[in-house]
Structure formats: structure tokens, C-alpha cells
Amino acid sequence: MFEKIEKFDKIRVWKGEKTGWHRYTYGIAGEMFFRKLMEKKFVAGKCPECERLFIPPRIYCEDCFVEIKEFVEIKELPRVYSFTFLFKDLEDNLLKEPEIVVFLKWDNIEGGLIHRLKEVNIEDVNFGLVVEPVFKEKPEGNINDILYWRPKK
Amino acid sequence: MEFKGKSLKDRDFKEKNILYTDWHVKAHYAWDCGVALSKFFEGLKEGKLYGRSCPECGRVVIPPRMFCELCFKPTDKWVLLKDEGRINTFSVSYVNTDASRREKPNVPAVIEIEGASEGMGILHLVAHPEKIEWENLEEVLSMIKIGTKVKAVWKPSNEREGAITDIKYFVPVKEE
Amino acid sequence: MHFPQKVAVLGAGLTKFMRRAQETPKELAFEAAKMALDEAGLTIDDIDAVVLVTAPDAFDGVHMNGEYLADGAGGSKKPYMRSFVGGGSGVFGIINGWYHIASGHFRTCLVVAEEKMSSSMPHPQGTFNAIYDQFTERPLGVNLLWIFSLEMNRYMSVHKVPLETIALVAKKNKKNGLDHPCTQAGIAGDYTVEEIVNSEIMCWPVTRLMVSTVSDGAGALVLASEDFAKKVTDKPIWIEGVGWCLDTSYWTNRDLYYPKYVEYAARMAYDMAGIKDPRKEIHVVEPYDPFAYKELHHLEGLLLADKGEAPKLLEKGFWDRDTETGIPSSPSGGLLGVGNPIAAAGLMKVAEIFWQVKGTAGKRQAKREVKRGLAQAWGDLMQVGTVVILGK
Numbered sequence: 001m002f003e004k005i006e007k008f009d010k011i012r013v014w015k016g017e018k019t020g021w022h023r024y025t026y027g028i029a030g031e032m033f034f035r036k037l038m039e040k041k042f043v044a045g046k047c048p049e050c051e052r053l054f055i056p057p058r059i060y061c062e063d064c065f066v067e068i069k070e071f072v073e074i075k076e077l078p079r080v081y082s083f084t085f086l087f088k089d090l091e092d093n094l095l096k097e098p099e100i101v102v103f104l105k106w107d108n109i110e111g112g113l114i115h116r117l118k119e120v121n122i123e124d125v126n127f128g129l130v131v132e133p134v135f136k137e138k139p140e141g142n143i144n145d146i147l148y149w150r151p152k153k
Numbered sequence: 154m155e156f157k158g159k160s161l162k163d164r165d166f167k168e169k170n171i172l173y174t175d176w177h178v179k180a181h182y183a184w185d186c187g188v189a190l191s192k193f194f195e196g197l198k199e200g201k202l203y204g205r206s207c208p209e210c211g212r213v214v215i216p217p218r219m220f221c222e223l224c225f226k227p228t229d230k231w232v233l234l235k236d237e238g239r240i241n242t243f244s245v246s247y248v249n250t251d252a253s254r255r256e257k258p259n260v261p262a263v264i265e266i267e268g269a270s271e272g273m274g275i276l277h278l279v280a281h282p283e284k285i286e287w288e289n290l291e292e293v294l295s296m297i298k299i300g301t302k303v304k305a306v307w308k309p310s311n312e313r314e315g316a317i318t319d320i321k322y323f324v325p326v327k328e329e
Numbered sequence: 330m331h332f333p334q335k336v337a338v339l340g341a342g343l344t345k346f347m348r349r350a351q352e353t354p355k356e357l358a359f360e361a362a363k364m365a366l367d368e369a370g371l372t373i374d375d376i377d378a379v380v381l382v383t384a385p386d387a388f389d390g391v392h393m394n395g396e397y398l399a400d401g402a403g404g405s406k407k408p409y410m411r412s413f414v415g416g417g418s419g420v421f422g423i424i425n426g427w428y429h430i431a432s433g434h435f436r437t438c439l440v441v442a443e444e445k446m447s448s449s450m451p452h453p454q455g456t457f458n459a460i461y462d463q464f465t466e467r468p469l470g471v472n473l474l475w476i477f478s479l480e481m482n483r484y485m486s487v488h489k490v491p492l493e494t495i496a497l498v499a500k501k502n503k504k505n506g507l508d509h510p511c512t513q514a515g516i517a518g519d520y521t522v523e524e525i526v527n528s529e530i531m532c533w534p535v536t537r538l539m540v541s542t543v544s545d546g547a548g549a550l551v552l553a554s555e556d557f558a559k560k561v562t563d564k565p566i567w568i569e570g571v572g573w574c575l576d577t578s579y580w581t582n583r584d585l586y587y588p589k590y591v592e593y594a595a596r597m598a599y600d601m602a603g604i605k606d607p608r609k610e611i612h613v614v615e616p617y618d619p620f621a622y623k624e625l626h627h628l629e630g631l632l633l634a635d636k637g638e639a640p641k642l643l644e645k646g647f648w649d650r651d652t653e654t655g656i657p658s659s660p661s662g663g664l665l666g667v668g669n670p671i672a673a674a675g676l677m678k679v680a681e682i683f684w685q686v687k688g689t690a691g692k693r694q695a696k697r698e699v700k701r702g703l704a705q706a707w708g709d710l711m712q713v714g715t716v717v718i719l720g721k
């Protein structure tokens with residue numbers, strides 16, 4: 001039934017594309033988080049049962065499976081929990097200087113944020129480094145309202 | 154019992170009562186036509202419709218396939234079919250592929266192809282025999298019904314590319 | 330047939346059905362799941378396994394949507410599976426939940442169905458069109474309505490059913506939907522046959538009011554083994570039968586006037602439930618009704634009416650909610666009267682049968698006595714039938 005393909009011009013393909021877009025609302029918890037972010041504030045949700053804090057906040061604790069109704073502002077700064085250096089862009093071109101992507105966690109809070117780290121020498125990036133956000137002047141209500149993070153001054 | 158859910162209106166987006174983010178997708182695909190459809194499309198380029206027959210149940214199927222899904226055995230012969238058939242069912246569509254509306258309808262139909270086994274149809278469009286475009290629902294219903302005989306209208310051979318659209322459409326024909 | 334455990338339904342939950350929900354898919358899933366647990370009187374710790382159903386990822390716009398939804402569906406750190414048969418998924422999820430427990434492997438299973446179609450822009454149509462064959466069909470400029478109007482025309486022509494009779498399904502369901510607390514805004518209503526027949530012709534013979542809408546929503550059911558159920562309730566509702574079947578996706582080679590695959594699925598479920606005469610032994614039914622004719626098509630496939638007879642029974646009020654001698658069909662309001670968040674809509678139908686059999690459907694409660702009911706969904710590439718029978 002199967003034949004070895006020898007003449008590649010005989011292979012037929014049909015081309016197509018899928019266009020369109022997706023529009024995502026931020027949800028009940030997300031709306032609150034990003035509204036607060038526009039005010040340069042960070043909020044976490046607090047589970048009434050296990051009393052853990054979650055960031056980004058959510059309306060349920062996935063372990064206790066109960067509704068989260070309490071949201072609290074977090075004034076402390078997060079620390080670098082993990083990091084990676086990017087040397088190439090998405091098109092495989094070498095970057096002039098490496099980009100630093102960090103996973104940030106707050107002490108005693110579940111979850112965290114993935115973001116960019118700047119204003120730092122690569123040698124100085126380390127676990128536990130306390131960082132502060134640099135905000136965009138005019139917030140739009142999305143994660144890029146934080147331009148980047150930098151070591152706490 | 155409390156049923157949850159916060160319903161939004163279009164206004165909420167326009168007036169920015171609500172935060173949202175858009176993600177644009179443009180995915181390109183190149184699908185290999187496979188063994189059966191490659192031959193089928195080669196046939197279309199030559200103005201021919203090919204079916205495939207099953208040695209077990211004897212069915213001649215179109216669109217052609219390399220296996221009979223009923224007997225679950227390989228099909229084994231190419232069968233040249235006529236480029237005509239009968240309307241198995243049709244509809245009169247005022248909606249475009251992107252859900253926008255059409256002023257004048259088009260007529261998708263399942264067409265049972267002459268020479269294939271009974272009930273073997275393909276999806277295609279049926280056009281008005283002279284004007285091509287249909288005026289309205291009434292005009293379509295006055296000229297075609299289930300069972301109406303139709304014949305393929307082909308693109309000129311130099312414009313064919315080996316695609317289902319090498320048949321421009323089918324048109325109703327008079328019964329001899 | 331022998332299964333190690335009988336399976337009971339302990340609770341059901343739904344969100345409202347909405348054209349655009351603010352909630353994320355996870356949040357919708359949580360709300361429905363939590364409500365089902367509450368009705369069952371259980372917490373997430375009582376749940377041994379979770380089944381999740383949602384239609385194509387492209388609606389929610391989340392690749393691997395099942396995995397994304399896991400925590401919202403209560404599946405975090407638990408045996409979790411997503412199953413999928415397109416539009417048939419809502420009922421298929423219950424079937425999957427059933428065998429988790431019937432096998433004897435789990436005591437309980439939470440089944441969650443979620444859909445957020447509004448994410449797909451400019452219209453979910455673009456996603457639906459991908460059901461057509463990319464080589465022989467899509468290049469023709471397809472839209473989803475084609476396949477339904479083609480099937481509807483075939484059904485109407487073979488049985489000589491007038492359009493006005495088919496419109497009666499929309500009239501009935503949209504009226505029933507007025508009493509459902511989750512009904513999507515602007516869908517239910519007391520329409521006349523004329524209004525339905527004369528509404529915008531979308532794809533003849535399908536008119537605007539004979540098509541269900543695009544919706545967001547979620548639903549959930551809690552299932553448990555006999556051993557477990559008997560400890561928490563003295564009146565369990567049982568899953569008495571399940572059935573499912575797929576036909577070929579060469580849909581232009583089938584005679585569209587009759588859904589044979591629905592019949593096969595129904596026969597499987599009737600056999601398992603020991604039902605010999607479904608017309609006497611099924612007391613309420615929720616057939617899948619994304620389009621008005623589909624309800625009749627499916628009632629015949631379910632063997633609740635002879636071929637071509639469902640429309641005649643409809644004219645006589647046999648399928649009405651307040652029938653005393655017939656079988657109420659879509660007392661919930663169905664997809665036409667409540668909304669159609671695909672997988673969640675199928676599950677809503679099972680939830681309705683659960684509440685009908687339990688006798689807690691409130692304003693929607695069938696007038697006749699209900700000891701047993703059937704929910705059915707349909708979909709995939711127009712080829713799947715999924716059936717669940719619940720009884721006291």
C-alpha cells in the first residue's frame with residue numbers, strides 16, 4: 001500500500017490558515033489584580049480555610065476548593081526565585097545583550113510572577129535577590145504595566 | 154441554590170468597564186493530501202472525477218479513500234465517475250464563511266455522483282444555470298429540489314490547480 | 330453485563346449561561362463544581378477522581394484547555410482526565426465518570442464541563458469551520474450552518490415535515506427556558522410559530538430562531554459508588570444506562586435523515602438499563618437541540634418515536650412539559666431555550682434529568698410521574714451520539 005516517494009513534485013499539499021483572535025477577560029480575581037496594579041499595588045487572595053495567600057489572586061483555593069473572598073495588599077517586595085538568560089530572540093538572532101527573565105516569589109505567599117529583570121549585571125543576579133518594580137507611566141491594565149524589575153535600591 | 158455568573162455586554166468592552174487582552178493568531182498549515190486525495194486532485198486537474206472501490210463490499214466511494222471504513226480493508230481500484238449526479242440535499246445560505254451576511258444566497262448541496270454507489274455524495278455548490286448567481290430563496294426553490302439532476306461546470310483547463318474548486322459549481326440540467 | 334459498582338448521582342451544579350462571561354474558564358468551572366459538591370454535601374477531599382470536558386481548545390483560546398482547567402475543576406493533585414467528543418462531550422463526560430466508578434477503582438468522581446465561546450473572535454464560526462474537510466470542503470467557503478440546513482432539508486423532505494411543525498420545537502423549548510434560572514439573556518420567550526418561521530433566514534430551511542446561540546458557561550455533577558452513596562443519602566439517583574457511538578466522518582456518504590449512531594448509543598444504554606420498551610419506561614427526555622429539527626431527529630434516533638413520527642407527536646403536545654400521557658422533552662428549555670455553551674450544555678441536560686428524577690426541578694418539574702429519564706448529546710464531526718439514563 002505504501003510506496004517510496006521518489007518524485008517530490010508529485011506530493012500534493014493543500015495550504016490553509018487559521019486567522020482570528022481571542023479576547024480574554026481577566027476574570028473576577030484577575031480584574032481586581034490588574035486594577036490594583038494600575039494603582040501600582042499588588043494584591044493576594046487569602047484562603048479562608050488554609051489561610052495561605054495566593055498571587056496572582058484567584059477566587060478559589062485549589063486545595064481546599066472553597067471560595068476566596070478576602071484580598072489583601074502586599075507591601076513587601078518579592079525575591080528572585082529562579083532566573084534564566086536569553087541570548088537569542090524568537091527569530092534566532094543573537095541579542096546585543098542578554099535578556100534576564102525571572103520568576104519572582106514573595107515570602108510566605110503561594111505563586112509568583114514571571115517577568116523581566118534589568119538594571120543589573122548578570123554576575124549579580126542570584127537567588128534571593130530582592131527586587132522592585134519599575135512601572136509604566138500610563139498604566140493600561142496588563143502585565144506590561146510593570147516595565148521591568150530591578151534590584152531594590 | 155445560587156447560580157453564579159457575571160454577564161457582560163459589548164458596551165462594557167467599548168467603554169472599558171472591563172479589562173481584557175487580545176491574542177492574535179495566524180497559523181499557517183500545509184496539509185499533505187495523502188495517497189487517495191492526491192490522485193483525486195490530479196484527476197480534477199484533467200477534468201475527471203475518480204472514486205475508489207472496495208473488493209469486499211463492492212462499494213464505489215467518493216471522496217476516494219485508501220481503506221473501506223465499513224469492511225476495514227484496503228480499497229483496490231480507481232473508478233472513473235461521471236461529472237454529474239443528483240442533489241441528495243441542499244440549502245440556501247445567506248451566511249458567509251465568517252458569519253457575515255450575504256445579500257444574495259448561495260446553494261451548498263450534497264451531490265450523489267453518477268457512477269459511485271448509491272448515497273455517495275460530495276459537498277459542492279449549485280449555481281443558476283444561466284445567471285450563475287441566485288436572486289433569492291424563491292428562485293432557488295422554483296428550480297431545484299432533492300433529486301434534481303446536476304452537472305459540473307469546470308474551470309478552463311489552464312486555470313485548474315488540482316483542487317475541489319477546479320469544479321466551479323454544479324448546475325441543474327434537463328432530464329433526457 | 331456485570332460492573333463491580335452501581336453508580337449514583339449525588340449533586341449537580343451550573344453557572345448561568347451568558348453570551349459573554351466576565352469569569353475566566355477556570356472560574357466558571359469552579360463555580361459549577363463547588364455548587365455540585367454543595368448539593369451532594371461533600372467537600373473536595375471526598376472526591377477521588379475528576380473528569381473534565383470542554384469542546385475544541387480554540388473556543389476558550391487556551392491550548393491544552395483541559396490541563397489549564399484542572400485546578401478550577403477540582404482536579405489538582407488528583408487522578409484527572411479530559412475526554413472529548415465535541416458537542417457530545419457534556420454527556421460523554423458523565424459516561425467517563427461512570428466507568429471510573431463502575432470499574433470499582435474510585436468511590437467518587439466529579440465531572441465538570443466548561444465552555445467559554447466568547448473568547449473566539451470575531452465569531453466562533455471561524456473555529457467551527459475547521460470541522461469541515463480541509464481538502465474537499467473548506468475551500469468551498471463553508472460555514473457551520475450548511476451542514477445543519479442540509480441535514481434538516483433531508484429530514485424534512487424524506488418525511489414531508491412542514492417548516493411550521495419544526496418551528497414548534499423552538500416554540501416549546503424557548504418557552505420552557507423561561508423557567509430555567511441559568512437561561513441566557515434574550516433567548517427564552519413566548520414566541521409564535523410565525524415569528525420563528527419568519528425570523529431571519531440564515532441558511533434555509535434554518536431561520537434565526539431555530540438556532541441555538543453562542544454561550545459561556547459551566548456545569549458539574551458529583552458521581553459516587555453504591556457503597557459511598559448509601560452512606561450519604563437514602564434516596565440516590567442511579568446511572569442505569571450509558572451508551573455512545575460514532576459514525577464515519579464521511580458525512581456526505583451517509584443518509585442524513587436518520588442518526589443511526591444515536592440509535593446504536595441508545596440501544597446500548599437501554600440494554601444496560603434493562604429497558605425493553607423505552608416509550609413506556611422513559612418518563613422524561615433531554616435530547617440535544619442545537620437546532621430545532623435536531624430534537625425530532627434525536628427523539629427518533631432514541632427510538633422514542635418511529636421514523637418521521639416525532640413531528641406528528643409534537644403537534645399533539647406529546648413532548649410538552651405538562652403532558653400526562655406523553656414524554657416531556659427538553660423541559661429545561663434545552664440549548665434553544667437556555668443557551669449552548671457546548672460541553673456545558675450537554676451536561677446541563679444530564680443535570681436536568683437528575684433534578685427531574687429527584688423531583689426538585691421546581692417550575693420545570695414534569696407533570697407526570699418521573700422515575701426514569703434520558704439525556705442525550707450529539708456532535709463531533711456530526712457523527713457522535715452519547716446517552717445517559719438516570720433512574721430512582
Ligand SMILES: [Zn+2]
Pocket residue numbers: 047048049050051052061062063064065
Ligand atoms: Zn486553602
Ligand SMILES: [Zn+2]
Pocket residue numbers: 207208209210211212221222223224225
Ligand atoms: Zn467495503
